[in-house]
Amino acid sequence: MRLLRRTVRNFIVYAALLLFVCTPLYYLAIQQLFVEEMEEELLHHKENFEKIVPKITTENDLHLYESINEEFRLKEATRWPIADSIFTIELYDSLEQEVIPFRVLRTGITLQNRNYEVIISESVVGSQDLIKAIVAIQASLLFLLLLGFILINRNLSKVIWKPFYTILEKLKQYQIDKDLSISLPKSNITEFEDLRIAIEQLLIKNREAYVSQKEFTENASHELQTPLAVFRSKLELLMQSENITSEQAELISDLLTATDRIARLNKNLLLLSKIENNQFPSKQKLLISKAVEKTIELYQGTISERKIKVSLSVDNEGVVAANPTLLEILLSNLISNSLKYSPEHSEVSISIDNKSLHLINPGEPFKNPEKIFQRFNRESRVVQGHGLGLAIVKEICDAEGFEIVYSFNSAHSFQVQF
Amino acid sequence: MKILIIEDERELAKSMMIYLRQESYVCEMAYTAQEALEKILLHEYDCILLDITLPDGNGLEILDRLKKEDKSEGVIIISAKNSLDDKIQGLNLGADDYLAKPFHLSEMGARISAIIRRKRFDGNNTISFDDLTIDLIGKVTTVKNKLVDLTRKEYDLLLFLISNKNRVVSKNAIAEHLSGDAADVFDNFDFIYAHMKNLKKKLCEAGSQDSIKTVYGLGYKFEA
Numbered sequence: 001m002r003l004l005r006r007t008v009r010n011f012i013v014y015a016a017l018l019l020f021v022c023t024p025l026y027y028l029a030i031q032q033l034f035v036e037e038m039e040e041e042l043l044h045h046k047e048n049f050e051k052i053v054p055k056i057t058t059e060n061d062l063h064l065y066e067s068i069n070e071e072f073r074l075k076e077a078t079r080w081p082i083a084d085s086i087f088t089i090e091l092y093d094s095l096e097q098e099v100i101p102f103r104v105l106r107t108g109i110t111l112q113n114r115n116y117e118v119i120i121s122e123s124v125v126g127s128q129d130l131i132k133a134i135v136a137i138q139a140s141l142l143f144l145l146l147l148g149f150i151l152i153n154r155n156l157s158k159v160i161w162k163p164f165y166t167i168l169e170k171l172k173q174y175q176i177d178k179d180l181s182i183s184l185p186k187s188n189i190t191e192f193e194d195l196r197i198a199i200e201q202l203l204i205k206n207r208e209a210y211v212s213q214k215e216f217t218e219n220a221s222h223e224l225q226t227p228l229a230v231f232r233s234k235l236e237l238l239m240q241s242e243n244i245t246s247e248q249a250e251l252i253s254d255l256l257t258a259t260d261r262i263a264r265l266n267k268n269l270l271l272l273s274k275i276e277n278n279q280f281p282s283k284q285k286l287l288i289s290k291a292v293e294k295t296i297e298l299y300q301g302t303i304s305e306r307k308i309k310v311s312l313s314v315d316n317e318g319v320v321a322a323n324p325t326l327l328e329i330l331l332s333n334l335i336s337n338s339l340k341y342s343p344e345h346s347e348v349s350i351s352i353d354n355k356s357l358h359l360i361n362p363g364e365p366f367k368n369p370e371k372i373f374q375r376f377n378r379e380s381r382v383v384q385g386h387g388l389g390l391a392i393v394k395e396i397c398d399a400e401g402f403e404i405v406y407s408f409n410s411a412h413s414f415q416v417q418f
Numbered sequence: 419m420k421i422l423i424i425e426d427e428r429e430l431a432k433s434m435m436i437y438l439r440q441e442s443y444v445c446e447m448a449y450t451a452q453e454a455l456e457k458i459l460l461h462e463y464d465c466i467l468l469d470i471t472l473p474d475g476n477g478l479e480i481l482d483r484l485k486k487e488d489k490s491e492g493v494i495i496i497s498a499k500n501s502l503d504d505k506i507q508g509l510n511l512g513a514d515d516y517l518a519k520p521f522h523l524s525e526m527g528a529r530i531s532a533i534i535r536r537k538r539f540d541g542n543n544t545i546s547f548d549d550l551t552i553d554l555i556g557k558v559t560t561v562k563n564k565l566v567d568l569t570r571k572e573y574d575l576l577l578f579l580i581s582n583k584n585r586v587v588s589k590n591a592i593a594e595h596l597s598g599d600a601a602d603v604f605d606n607f608d609f610i611y612a613h614m615k616n617l618k619k620k621l622c623e624a625g626s627q628d629s630i631k632t633v634y635g636l637g638y639k640f641e642a
Contacts, residue, residue: 225519232523
């Protein structure tokens with residue numbers, strides 16, 4: 001959920017609650033006020049009447065008063081005494097010609113030794129309409145206020161949060177291996193300015209760490225080459241000694257083989273860091289099939305020794321712009337890998353179609369197919385390798401903008417889209 | 419044959435010298451660019467092994483100087499960088515070959531003898547041992563004037579052993595020499611045994627004496 005929506009959602013929930021809870025409360029409060037007001041009025045009528053009572057001498061006077069004061073009703077009391085009471089009843093209103101609620105004060109008076117029941121009534125309808133109108137106006141005011149608040153808040157937020165979203169967008173596009181630096185927009189809001197400075201410093205430090213790590217690999221590999229050369233040369237000199245026993249010969253031979261592996265590993269690490277450092281920038285237009293044929297030729301010894309059949313089919317051949325060295329390494333790693341993992345007497349098929357290369361070879365499925373392009377991820381310790389072959393393939397694809405897809409469907413399949 | 423080794427890593431330079439002396443080359447050493455320049459200007463060499471990274475300068479400057487002085491020494495660049503730029507730049511500046519550290523001494527031996535053979539080319543570029551003759555231009559091997567039909571790998575193998583004659587050449591060095599980068603695929607020397615068996619068989623059938631000795635557990639040696 002976006003931050004803006006989250007904050008606005010809270011406002012809306014609060015506003016709705018306020019609207020729904022407060023409107024009835026408000027209505028009840030207003031109504032209570034009106035009822036009290038009305039009761040006061042009824043009592044006031046009663047007081048007025050009581051002031052007039054001493055002046056009324058005949059029954060006619062009484063009926064005259066009754067006819068003048070519309071809210072005033074008089075009838076002979078059926079019971080006595082009558083206590084003052086106020087209540088609401090539904091009465092027929094001749095004016096409105098319908099039954100409407102009235103607020104009524106019932107009391108009793110004694111005139112010329114006769115007991116009367118007095119009913120003073122006041123229509124509630126008018127006041128109820130008023131209450132409704134007031135509440136409606138109040139509610140719509142509240143609604144408009146909240147709506148305005150939300151809209152203003154949303155727009156304001158959009159403006160205020162703009163630097164944040166710009167920073168976010170730039171960070172998404174940032175690639176530590178490609179972008180040397182990043183320029184983030186300045187903001188006059190302290191928090192965003194702090195964020196910008198913090199991010200820029202973080203990126204600078206990250207970049208430094210990244211560069212020094214890359215340089216470290218390259219430098220370490222370089223520095224290892226000379227002592228390795230010394231070591232290997234001493235072994236070769238030792239080999240020239242007279243009277244070497246077979247045990248000694250075996251030791252020397254094992255040392256030489258281990259040295260070869262270190263040398264190869266080191267060479268490949270160096271290659272990886274060189275690809276990462278873009279030290280193969282020049283590109284040439286190359287025919288894929290030519291390069292593939294050259295690579296197959298290179299491995300002819302292995303192919304005939306392992307009795308593997310390599311079939312190459314070329315369809316609608318395309319030209320690829322790539323660094324020749326990198327393309328050569330890419331193909332040789334892929335093809336040597338397929339030869340390495342295929343059983344003897346099996347068939348490796350390579351097909352080239354327009355700008356893609358498809359290599360299929362039989363073999364056991366990988367245990368961790370998602371990790372095959374990672375460094376030092378070796379599927380099998382039985383087959384000798386340095387665990388960098390496919391990592392180099394992936395690095396070359398990234399550097400040259402190729403796409404490589406691996407899948408397994410009864411056989412290993414590598415597809416490179418140039 | 420005089421060889422100048424320009425290499426600041428003394429232990430490596432020493433190994434190279436000892437190995438080359440066994441082939442009765444005369445070796446001189448220079449550990450700095452300054453020393454190297456002095457020696458180059460004073461003496462003539464058949465081959466110079468030149469490390470590019472020297473404590474007091476870049477080896478490529480020495481190469482440049484050699485060209486300016488119109489020296490005709492064969493130069494093999496040695497570099498720990500194994501970088502294409504160094505290689506191309508070095509070859510453009512007139513170096514004859516390029517050797518990346520860590521190299522096999524036998525590989526170095528093969529490169530040196532190839533350069534010296536090229537420099538000493540006097541019309542008939544052939545190598546002869548007893549009844550065995552190799553024509554380097556036609557890549558033809560004959561025993562007692564009879565043609566021996568060798569495959570390319572067998573020919574390369576024979577030449578590699580002869581270039582390091584009287585020294586033990588390891589299987590590892592042979593594997594790398596014959597297959598280059600393809601040696602990466604297997605730590606498996608079966609293919610060398612096969613090539614070696616065929617080579618010895620062909621030479622033997624042609625009536626050559628068996629000069630290639632198997633040094634048990636280590637490799638092979640061409641005795642002459």
